[in-house]
Amino acid sequence: MSEGDHNTGSEEPQEAPGLNRRHFLKYLGFGAIGAAPLPILPSLLRKTLDQKTVRSNGAPALAPNGQIRQWTMIIDLRYCDGCQSQGTPPQCTTACIEGHFSPEPMEWIEVYEAELPGDGTQFIPTPCQQCQNPPCVNVCPVAATFSTPEGTVLIDQNRCIGCRICMAACPYDRRFFNWGSPPVPPEALLADYSAEHQVPAKKGTVMKCDFCPDMARAGTLPYCVQGCPNDAIYYGDLEEDIATNGEEVVSASRLLSQNQAYRLKEDLNTKPRVYYIPGHGEAVGRDAFTEGRQPTEWPWIERAKGAREWKR
Amino acid sequence: MEAVGTWRERLEQTALAPVVNTSRWYYLWVAFLLAVLAWGLYAYSVQLRDGLIVTGMRDRISWGLYITTFVFFIGISHAGTLISAILRVTQAGWRTPVTRMAEFITAVSLACGAMFVIIDLGRPDRLLNVIIHGRWQSPIVWDVVAITTYLTASLMYLFLPMIPDLALFRDRLPGKVPRWKLWIYRIFSVGWVGNNSQRRSMASAIALMMLLIIPIAVSVHTVVSWIFAMTLREPWNSTIFGAFFVAGAIFSGIAVLIILMAVLRKVYHLEEYITEKHFKYLGFLMTAMAMIMIYGNLSEFITVGYKLEGEGEFHFEQLFLGQFAGFYWYYFIGGLIVPCLLTLLPWTRNIRGVVLAAVLVTVAMWIERYFIVVAGLRVPLMPYEPASYTPTWVEWSVMAGGFALFALLITIFVKVFPILSVWEIAEEHESAEQSPAPAPLVPEAVAAPAGGG
Amino acid sequence: MKTISIITVVTVMAIAIAGLGSAGTANAAHVVAEITAPAVLEVGQPSELQVALLSEDLALADTVVTAYTDVSFAGVVGQIELGTLTTDASGMAVFEYEPRQASSHEIRIEFLAPGDTEPTVATTTVSVSGASQLFQSTAGVQIPGLNVWLIIAIVSSVWFLLFTVGWRVFAIASAGPAVRGVTS
């Protein structure tokens, strides 16, 4: 019982008996078997389960001579009065809700009322900022939220696992979760789902403004742009350097430069694709001290039968 | 040699006792835990049916009790690493009676913690997506990798030093315990007879593991903190988070270990092996960690508070004076300062005092996780009214179920596996016997427990 | 760069209707605008668009000239401004023009000749070729060697070590008496 006891030291890390060359090779073999699954297993699983890797609808939108469109949005706050003059809820929000059947209480483009120096307020319609350095895409564990070649950020609700780390990561509060069965009207359930047009909404997944690339590819403008009665929202293509609010066409770079455009929280370096021209609705006659806007409505809420609503 | 023989006999009897004798209280306790667990399961089934709408979480405060509990459990899993790996590396001889318990806590709390992430998912049915479509860039995937590695490593680290004890059980228990238990001992003692080559293999395996498990454990809690620190939220956007979470993890791990030690000592009469000395030493370790935590708090909040950049002001208001002030000050005073005093002042430096300190710390560390998560999310990002969060009965029930599961697994573990590392205690005892000086580097005459059978 | 001048001479009948009322100043000034552009324009290549204003063979200085190009986007047809400049002493205004779209573009300039109340308009057509992607948005700093493979390498080595430990369990099992583990 005593012989050989001198080398049983369990406290001796440097003495690793058996780690000679032959053993080492054997271990190496085992290690290789152990480590190999790390990169290979997921791809094998992907193959066997026949999971598609392309999640947006079709190829990226191209300009007439083949460059990839680089969608952008320019919101001219001089023209945005929060639809005070209309006496309605913000029409961009309403149009987006109607176009996407977005479940209550999601406002993919939310019109925030922000304080101005001197106590007046301004209205800031805020869609997803389509960051080029998107914190939400960076953290998503399954690439359910992803950047497209067109510079937008989409969410594949068929892949999202609902971990909500992207909601924690988005510095603009622009992501929404389907906490329960989404309250949507029956017709929404008939739509063909695509990440570019997130209808119907899916329980337990994240949603947000998708920038309407399907509309733009078809040659029309996003619902929110069409909905704005004051033509305050421009949608455009930075590649062609062009933007329109549905009334006039402008050079995006000129519009931005000549009007001191800015981006929200520029200092975070998220590089948004949504730009703002400072203002408080003065161009459509709003006084900076006229506060308040109508609350957003979801027109079909009675028809969404059985669904439980929730508040933000 | 005769004295050693009876001493050993007594030790083995103590280690065998929990497996052989089962009291009525044990069944009552298990029944209670099962009831809580069943209630938690029912609550979870409600959540599965209706979605996360049954929780108090909403878009603005989108994480709550579940993530808090996840971080808490992963934190206490550091008990095992610290006690058994660090103390083993530093050859602190007094560790031997408590290592096994610490390793139990590690394995069980890791499993429970990982479970809470899955509970928190909106689509648990798509869990496999993390493997199929996993992205190495995501902190969640880092967590999955780190926690899987840590769980594997800590199971191995629990298992390796247990082999000789399992062999002891295999040899001593036939006829006294049900067949399935014997079967477990036979399989898991992997034919241990304690010959030299076996002991060499085990020694080298343990040596490798104890070195490996420390960086793994540190990495685990670092990447858990990075789930928060990789975002642009004001209170989370901090470089100290990794270190802070690791310190907090070890801190709460020691506290939970002290509590478990006290309970098992009482229930299974381990007074001879787990003495006041152990409580004091662990109390000192806990105090050292508390001081690191106090330092971390000062370092973080003074640098941020001096400048109050961005939303810092709002956060300070809610943390120190507003909604979370009660939590914060309980944590800082009741969870950091008072436990330090309890373990340092001579008239409370006893088992009672240390256990009380440990309870305070455990609660405080859960609360700290809570306000890190919830207060962090409450800071408004855009011009809107700060949201509020009230956990619902579903969340409380699921959480209670989680804690019940934790306790249940520990209870069952204790019933099946040796709670004391018999061979290590014997080894330590014998070496202390032969040389009163601190434990030698290479202990003489390692006992081969199975050999006696 | 080989350039062929395309000279568009526009004779303008700036007959200001309002001007008729005020006798003497209603002279229809003969202002000639010459637009010079490179014959071959490349998408994304900044080039110069020269406008020379001559009023009865004399350079027309200090006149504000605006250049436009026709566009259509998302079903909306319109024109975008290329810039607004003032002619120098030799009657010249040089526009920086960077075409972003290949096709033939109509460039239009407008200016208000002295004494006129209606702007004078002149047009030319340029053809633009090429299709290179101009707008790049990149984020991040690439540090060589710091990538996903590094993570994979670290994780693999940790698992390799775990396997070596696992292997020792087999070593323990095989070193014991084989029968004992199974039958006793």
Ligand code: SF4
């Ligand atoms: S909630 Fe969905 S989209 Fe967001 S990070 Fe998780 S998996 Fe990705």
Ligand code: SF4
């Ligand atoms: S605004 Fe938020 S959701 Fe949109 S791309 Fe940026 S980080 Fe993502």
Ligand code: SF4
């Ligand atoms: S771009 Fe489309 S999705 Fe985004 S706010 Fe406008 S309408 Fe809604």
